[in-house]
Amino acid sequence: MFQRNRSFSVLYGIQRTLLAVFYLVSVLSLFWIIFYLLDDVLGLQGFTIILVTIAYLVLVVLGYSFIHVISYIPSNLAGAFDPVQNAIADGSIQSAGDLARELSAFMVNFFNFAFFDIEYALVKIKNVRSSWPAEKNSGEGGLNIGELDKRNETVIETIYVGKIKVQEKTGHLYLTPMIFGEENLGYIAVITRHRLWKIFMHLLTEFEDHFVDDQVVHILSGASGKLA
Numbered sequence: 001m002f003q004r005n006r007s008f009s010v011l012y013g014i015q016r017t018l019l020a021v022f023y024l025v026s027v028l029s030l031f032w033i034i035f036y037l038l039d040d041v042l043g044l045q046g047f048t049i050i051l052v053t054i055a056y057l058v059l060v061v062l063g064y065s066f067i068h069v070i071s072y073i074p075s076n077l078a079g080a081f082d083p084v085q086n087a088i089a090d091g092s093i094q095s096a097g098d099l100a101r102e103l104s105a106f107m108v109n110f111f112n113f114a115f116f117d118i119e120y121a122l123v124k125i126k127n128v129r130s131s132w133p134a135e136k137n138s139g140e141g142g143l144n145i146g147e148l149d150k151r152n153e154t155v156i157e158t159i160y161v162g163k164i165k166v167q168e169k170t171g172h173l174y175l176t177p178m179i180f181g182e183e184n185l186g187y188i189a190v191i192t193r194h195r196l197w198k199i200f201m202h203l204l205t206e207f208e209d210h211f212v213d214d215q216v217v218h219i220l221s222g223a224s225g226k227l228a
Helices: 007-041 046-089 096-110 145-152 198-221
Strands: 118-125 159-166 169-180 183-192
Touching: 007 046, 046 096, 046 198, 096 118, 096 183, 096 198, 118 145, 118 169, 118 198, 145 159, 145 169, 145 183, 159 183, 169 198, 183 198
Parallel strands: none
Antiparallel strands: 118 183, 159 169, 169 183
């Protein structure tokens, strides 16, 4: 096996480290200012300062968790998705059904963060039967596939469909159309534990646009070079 240099990985690692250091320095500086205001300027009692400190630490942890997600995904998504692209290139993935299963499994496994946790992912490519990853099979009992098909005809980016109950758990359903040029290739439906912020909805759209649609076209066109 050839060993390659990983310059981009190193650069992304440095970038994330610098971001973490900057965040740490910023929160420590802000904490010193807050402590000075509470103690020296306002002269508040120790109990109040302790409560404010605890609340501040909770916000710091949440803030760092968010920074971790938005910095980790761009720097690791391409590398994590590379095995799927390799499998398409070497013929391990040959059919739309195979690709749908691989995509749904990938999304459930990769997007597993505090602010962005995909519990279920359904991929439907054109008229091929929609596919869940086997380890997350919900039986599709909580989804109205006909409604998703209809909604997919009128959208061009990720939309929030609404709350949904799957296997006695309540989640949030999102629909991402798969579009290549003017061609609608199908859609990706995901169920998340928490409602997503707009930035993560946009990320789903960009994931489809930059990683998925061309791979779907490659599978559908096959040897003919034309969409099936």
